Amino acid sequence: MEILGTITLLIFIVTLVATLLGWIKMPVQTVLIGITLVNIVLALIFFGLQGMADELRLVPADVIGRIILHPVTALLGGLFMGGVLGAAGGFEAIKAIVNRLRKTPLGLAGTLVILINIPLITMLPCGRIIAAALLPLLFMFGPEGSGTLRKTQLIVFIAAFARNSFGSCGPSPVGGVAQIAEGTLGGATFPDAAAGILRGPQVFSLMIGTAFMALFIRFVTKRLYPEDTVQIKDREGGVEPEIKVNWKGYTSLIIFALALLTATFISFIPSLKFITVQAIFVAASILIIIVCRVSLGDLMTGIILMPATAMVAGFLAAGSLYPTGGMQVLQSIFKGLAAFPLLGVVGTLVILVQAQTILPLSCSRILTAVFVPLIYVFGKGVGLTDLQIGIVMAAYIINATTSCAPSPLGGAGMMAEGQLRAETGYLKGAFSFTSLAVMAPLAAVFMRFITLDVFARNPQTGQMMFTATWGHLGQTILWSLVIMAAAYGLIVVMSRLITASLGRNRKVLIASFGLGGVLCGISLALALRLGEPVAGTSLGVSLVQGIIGGIIAAVLIALMIQVSFAGPPLKENVQAVEG
Amino acid sequence: MADEKQKKDEQKIGRTRQVEDQPVALPGIRRFQSFTNVEDRMLTKNINRAAMFGVAAAMGVAVLKPLFHGMPQTTYCYECRACYATQDKCPGRITEQAELTVASRVLDYRRFILKGGMNCIRCGNCQTFCAAHLDLPKIFGTMQKLVVAAIEEGYVPTGVLAQALAEGKIGRDYLLPVVKYMQKLKKETEKPIPEPELM
Amino acid sequence: METAWYNRWLEAFAAKASRPWRLAAFTFLISLLYPGTRFFLLAVIFIVLVVKSVEYGVKNGKWWGLKALIGVFLFSCLVYAAAAAEAYRVARYRRALGDTIPLDLKTGIYEAEADGARGPVHVQVEIIETGLSPTGNLIHRIDSPLELHRETGSIGGNAIKELNYRYRPGTEKIRALNKDLITRRLDQAMDSIDGITGATLTSRAYRKAVKTAIIKAHRTPKKLSTFTHFVYFFLKNEISKISFNTLAIIFILIVFFDYTLQGLLVRGTGQAVSCMNCQTCVGACPVKRVELDGKEYAFPMDMVLAARLGDYELVKKLSWFCVGCAKCSGKCPIGISAPSVASAGVRFLKAREAEKEKADAGGGRHG
Amino acid sequence: MFTFIVFIIAGALTGLITTYALDMKTRKELAQGTRGGVIRAKIRALLGPKKMSGRRGASPGRASHRLAPTKEIWQTKNKKKTSRR
Structure with missing residues (x-):
């Protein structure tokens, strides 16, 4: 059984890495389905050889049973809504509303900030739902459209929007990724965990992560386009083209907003709890179809098959590891790492937290379904308290939801890159870096100081504790500021070091990632230590362990990013801009 | 010299799907791209088609199977695992109720038995925690019947049953069919199986 | 190039069983599998038929379709009433006996x-x-x-x-x-x-x-007749909150399945299924944006997507704008070639139209 | 409440940073960006799950329902809630 587990796990990881590095040039679905089939065939052969022929019958059901159906159907339901909304002109209505907002005291800057954060406000189960429709509209702010923004500004704007939208699946209450972990955390310590224990940290670190992503891209882009100070297309006489939106657009937008609100808050009404998100979305789409007289075909135009199919294929591939014993092998590998003195429990946890960014697949749920139970079992195994497991889980989930952005396998970040007409990989570095150095530590800090105290139950009395104090608030802000300042320093220094040479840029990239990893390791180790001691190590030892783990994870991430953020050499680039 | 090194770097780093001699239009975009890279295509068109069909079929199976067996509710389990909060209030000592629901969805007998599904007495404790308010007792009850039928047909591996018996994962209501089946096997294979005392 | 046998077979299937037929077949399948939705799905089919017949009536001034539907409706009402009456009688008889206590023993x-x-x-x-x-x-x-x-x-x-x-x-x-x-x-x-x-x-x-x-x-209680069983198989209204949710999910999955199927059926358009809407092709395309019938399309990507959805008319219209430089296929991360997908779609459309014409002409000769 | 405060502070800060990153450096634009960030953070904090705002009264009924002994949970199925001892 162990041999079989090792072989299947090796097949899984090696094939995925080969696909990520571009050695296997096939759609990710094909690769994953291939892994599944190979693993199942191997399992059949092994079981057959061992004389466990009657075990064979249950293998297919076990594999198919690993499909988590809810996020797939919720995502497809959301995409239906997107398609209908687009056809009815709802997104045009958003544009008109934004145009109107610009003339209020909010001004252009405030409007852009809100626009960037629309995905975080709507919180759909997949960022693609809203990004697919809104990205082309946002692109029209740039030189090719109304010319409101310059090219560098546009790059920052689109990248920040993408970052925000592709993290929004984390805090979503309607089939979000965090729900997988919330339930696992639920139990004696956090009986109400499913009511949103992970959503606060997610939102917090996503907000700040978006801003840092924008900062990162700004510094890098400034180096790539040093001369980009003029607007490429002047506005003709300052007159902007008027956006015409008919009543259909506004109506559909209102129905959409109502459906979203219903979906968000329905779980708080006990008598209506049974209505699922999918049902609400389908009903709302059909309502829009009837009211706004959109054709039924428009329902389907919004569907992006890629995430749904990749998700199913990924669940199948990961599921094929269960009956073959690959999961036990994975667990024992991490246990072995934890026994290694230089890495220790803290170092292993830091690597585990980054596991998904190291293997960025096109949808985070593929591996989250594997890793969340693994982290829980691992944490219990090495003697972490429930609070500490909560901290690790918060940091893990934010990294997991981020992992679809830097994925080269049709990850969501590619939508932004494609929209910018850039080679794949231009934004990947920034996405990975912010999730490594800023978002995971911040989520851990927020979880440690604010959320856990709200959710934890007093072990003596069994009552819920509500002990978050002003001191906790101060500590949260202090720690966040320290982390943000360190990350800012890193970004500034790194952007200064970018030159015309790609090879040198790559070294800079790896070095800065390593430093980011150090930052991540230190803050995670501190957040864990501030709860209770970890596995009996002293503070200094756990700091060192965290740093080593962080560096290993960061270097692995940097190696997985094939194309560095520097893109083509500067010289050539400047020529291209000029010519 | 420096140019050569740079080119080498570029080839090593980037995916080469473009004509390198062409000037750059935007970061990473060259003015002319090769028509079709034959080596990128391989002979994979039909494989991709088949894989996609496999994906869709797997989804179809995952939804139609519970429908066919009278447990349509399982299709909208969030798998948020909120039911784990039942903890020691579960009289059947089941710790992972969500696993049972998922096992019921695809009729995964092994998972259902080993996670303690046959211990369920359908008290409805876990239902109060369910975020989607599924009728968990009904689902588990239906599944228990199906498991018993499967055991009688000899569909469930004996290894699973022996393990479940040893771990006390078979509730007293279902001991009889299991023991009967094992006894039948005992007659065939002469393996010693302990006969539990009922009532 | 020789067409492979499975491609010919699949395309013949795609041409014969177009989407409405496939959806109807799926609906029928679901109604067989899932008792709670039978009544609801039948009602949906009936309403769609009524709408179609009204459209036909307005267009052609002939109302036989609507009349026939009303007749069917009245007839099924009568049948249902008969079955319901019998069910009521049986239920009353059983209640009188005491439903669960088998006391009516023979010596x-x-x-x-x-x-x-x-x-x-x-x-x-x-x-x-x-x-x-x-x-x-x-x-x-x-x-x-x-x-x-x-x-x-x-x-x-x-x-x-x-x-x-x-x-x-x-x-x-x-x-x-x-x-x-x-x-x-x-x-x-x-x-x-x-x-x-x-x-x-x-x-x-x-x-x-x-x-x-x-x-x-125990003397067996009176049972429902076969007729009532048959009627109740279709018309018993078991719809509940659960069937509503499940129907939504099934609806989503059927659409998903059918739209995955479309690309697989028609030769050459299967690549489009893997499209991930990343718009890299739009960046590479010299055309980039197309305005058609008051709608704006992101150029090669929307063409590929239309091919995936089976909207070959739109593919044909959009393909007029394609210059065929295939820069997009060079840039596509998965290697989809938009021109080849579009040409495959248009080829299928033309073949279907030609077949239809042939059939029409043949029908005229014979008739 | 603490979540609310932290969100607003973070919102203001990120609004400021984003505006700066978007290359809008005049004081007016920075102020606008900050305002936008705060509004966004407020909306987000209000939309979040009730538990997150840390108010005690948010879901006591739910919690007590969950902590109730088995027997009473079973009885509440008849729409009539039995009082808890």
Whole structure:
């Protein structure tokens, strides 16, 4: 059984890495389905050889049973809504509303900030739902459209929007990724965990992560386009083209907003709890179809098959590891790492937290379904308290939801890159870096100081504790500021070091990632230590362990990013801009 | 010299799907791209088609199977695992109720038995925690019947049953069919199986 | 290039079974599998047919379709009323009997068997007229002939002797059993037959055999006729909150499945299924944006997506704008070639149109 | 409440940073960006799950329902809630 587990796990990881590095040039679905089939065939052969022929019958059901159906159907339901909304002109209505907002005291800057954060406000189960429709509209702010923004500004704007939208699946209450972990955390310590224990940290670190992503891209882009100070297309006489939106657009937008609100808050009404998100979305789409007289075909135009199919294929591939014993092998590998003195429990946890960014697949749920139970079992195994497991889980989930952005396998970040007409990989570095150095530590800090105290139950009395104090608030802000300042320093220094040479840029990239990893390791180790001691190590030892783990994870991430953020050499680039 | 090194770097780093001699239009975009890279295509068109069909079929199976067996509710389990909060209030000592629901969805007998599904007495404790308010007792009850039928047909591996018996994962209501089946096997294979005392 | 046999077969399927037909087939399949939705799905089909016939009537001034539908509706109402009336009568009869208490016993001796520890346990139940129950008949004695079973003499055999002794005519035990039969459900009443310590399997078998015998003695209640069963198979309204949710999910999945299928059926457009809407092709394309019929399209990507959705008319229109430089296919991360997908779509459209024309012409000649 | 405060502070800060990153450096634009960030953070904090705002009264009924003994949970199925001892 162990041999079989090792072989299947090796097949899984090696094939995925080969696909990520571009050695296997096939759609990710094909690769994953291939892994599944190979693993199942191997399992059949092994079981057959061992004389466990009657075990064979249950293998297919076990594999198919690993499909988590809810996020797939919720995502497809959301995409239906997107398609209908687009056809009815709802997104045009958003544009008109934004145009109107610009003339209020909010001004252009405030409007852009809100626009960037629309995905975080709507919180759909997949960022693609809203990004697919809104990205082309946002692109029209740039030189090719109304010319409101310059090219560098546009790059920052689109990248920040993408970052925000592709993290929004984390805090979503309607089939979000965090729900997988919330339930696992639920139990004696956090009986109400499913009511949103992970959503606060997610939102917090996503907000700040978006801003840092924008900062990162700004510094890098400034180096790539040093001369980009003029607007490429002047506005003709300052007159902007008027956006015409008919009543259909506004109506559909209102129905959409109502459906979203219903979906968000329905779980708080006990008598209506049974209505699922999918049902609400389908009903709302059909309502829009009837009211706004959109054709039924428009329902389907919004569907992006890629995430749904990749998700199913990924669940199948990961599921094929269960009956073959690959999961036990994975667990024992991490246990072995934890026994290694230089890495220790803290170092292993830091690597585990980054596991998904190291293997960025096109949808985070593929591996989250594997890793969340693994982290829980691992944490219990090495003697972490429930609070500490909560901290690790918060940091893990934010990294997991981020992992679809830097994925080269049709990850969501590619939508932004494609929209910018850039080679794949231009934004990947920034996405990975912010999730490594800023978002995971911040989520851990927020979880440690604010959320856990709200959710934890007093072990003596069994009552819920509500002990978050002003001191906790101060500590949260202090720690966040320290982390943000360190990350800012890193970004500034790194952007200064970018030159015309790609090879040198790559070294800079790896070095800065390593430093980011150090930052991540230190803050995670501190957040864990501030709860209770970890596995009996002293503070200094756990700091060192965290740093080593962080560096290993960061270097692995940097190696997985094939194309560095520097893109083509500067010289050539400047020529291209000029010519 | 420096140019050569740079080119080498570029080839090593980037995916080469473009004509390198062409000037750059935007970061990473060259003015002319090769028509079709034959080596990128391989002979994979039909494989991709088949894989996609496999994906869709797997989804179809995952939804139609519970429908066919009278447990349509399982299709909208969030798998948020909120039911784990039942903890020691579960009289059947089941710790992972969500696993049972998922096992019921695809009729995964092994998972259902080993996670303690046959211990369920359908008290409805876990239902109060369910975020989607599924009728968990009904689902588990239906599944228990199906498991018993499967055991009688000899569909469930004996290894699973022996393990479940040893771990006390078979509730007293279902001991009889299991023991009967094992006894039948005992007659065939002469393996010693302990006969539990009922009532 | 020679077309592979499976491609020819798939394309013939795609041309014959277009999307409405496929969706109807899926709906039918679901309604067969899932009783709770039958009525709802039938109603949906009926409403769609009514809308279509009204459209036809407005266009052509002929209302036979609508009239036929109204006729079908009235007829099914009548059929349903007949079935409902019968169901009501049966239900009333059962209620009068007491739905769960099988008390309507016939007099006589009934025999039954059940598997004991080592073989079948044989039981005889004698029912005589007592006048105690509403129908007047109750159990007189229970007997298990010793020569008919093979239980272990010291355990099972003794147990059966003991049970035979307990349920002689007129004992306390048999009166208690009769009382339980009147006041409780059958399986609950069976629980009142105490087991014999140490002979669990035999006791169980005894109990089961007694139950089977009583069921044999029971006069079968009036059943629904085949006609009513048939009508209720389609028309019984079982829709609930659960079926609403499940229907939504099934709807989503059917659409997903069907739209995945479309790309797989038509040769050359299968690549489009893997499209991930990343718009890299739009960046590479010299055309980039196309305005058609008041709508704006992101150029090669929307063409590929239209091919995936099976909207080949749109593909044809959009393909007029393509310059065929194939920069997009060079940039595509998965290697989809938009021009080749589009040309495959247009080729399929043309082939279908040609076939239709041929069929029309052929039909005219024959007719 | 603490979540609310932290969100607003973070919102203001990120609004400021984003505006700066978007290359809008005049004081007016920075102020506008900050305002936008705060509004966004407020909306987000209000939309979040009730538990997150840390108010005690948010879901006591739910919690007590969950902590109730088995028997009473079973009885509440008849729409009539039995009082808890």
